[in-house]
Amino acid sequence: MRIVATYRHWGYRNWAFLPTVLEIPDLGASGRVDFLLDTGAGETILSEKDALRIGLTYTNFPRGRNARGVGGVANTYKIDKEVTFYMLATDGIFSATRREIEVLEEPTQKKELPSLLGLEFLEELNFKLTYDMPVRAIYLER
Numbered sequence: 001m002r003i004v005a006t007y008r009h010w011g012y013r014n015w016a017f018l019p020t021v022l023e024i025p026d027l028g029a030s031g032r033v034d035f036l037l038d039t040g041a042g043e044t045i046l047s048e049k050d051a052l053r054i055g056l057t058y059t060n061f062p063r064g065r066n067a068r069g070v071g072g073v074a075n076t077y078k079i080d081k082e083v084t085f086y087m088l089a090t091d092g093i094f095s096a097t098r099r100e101i102e103v104l105e106e107p108t109q110k111k112e113l114p115s116l117l118g119l120e121f122l123e124e125l126n127f128k129l130t131y132d133m134p135v136r137a138i139y140l141e142r
Contacts, residue, residue, distance in 0.1 A: 002090040002139050002140070003018065003090075003140040004139055005017060005137070010036070015036055015037075016036070017114070019032065019088065020086065021033075022050075022054060022083065023086070024084075025084075027081055029054045030055070031054035032054075033050045033054065035114070036115065037129075041117075041119065045067065045104045046079075046101050046115045047106065047111075048113075049112070058079060064077055065102075074105055075104075075105040076103060077103045081099075082098075082099060083099075084098075125142070126142060
């Protein structure tokens with residue numbers, strides 16, 4: 001099985017994004033989220049912009065850990081509900097269900113940070129990450 005990440009421009013360069021349909025049935029939230037593939041991120045996190053776009057009201061949930069990064073510190077909210085990720089694979093639709101996800105509340109007015117698919121997601125599902133330089137493609141494989 002192979003899932004292909006697509007490159008698109010964000011910020012000052014091109015990054016690998018995984019087109020995903022995210023569903024949180026208990027909250028009636030669902031929609032497409034393009035996750036930036038970020039092996040430097042310890043956790044998968046949903047951006048505030050994407051959370052609102054898929055109909056997720058996150059501020060009613062308990063605060064999670066503070067997220068720390070190059071831009072400083074931001075609040076997170078822990079959504080302790082079943083979350084399913086659907087991704088297009090070469091042999092059909094791949095789905096993975098997890099118990100929770102955190103939403104990052106962006107401290108700026110721009111609300112431009114992407115959602116991140118972190119290293120723990122790849123490890124948990126035992127994915128191999130392949131970067132094909134000649135065709136500029138990144139694959140998740142099992």
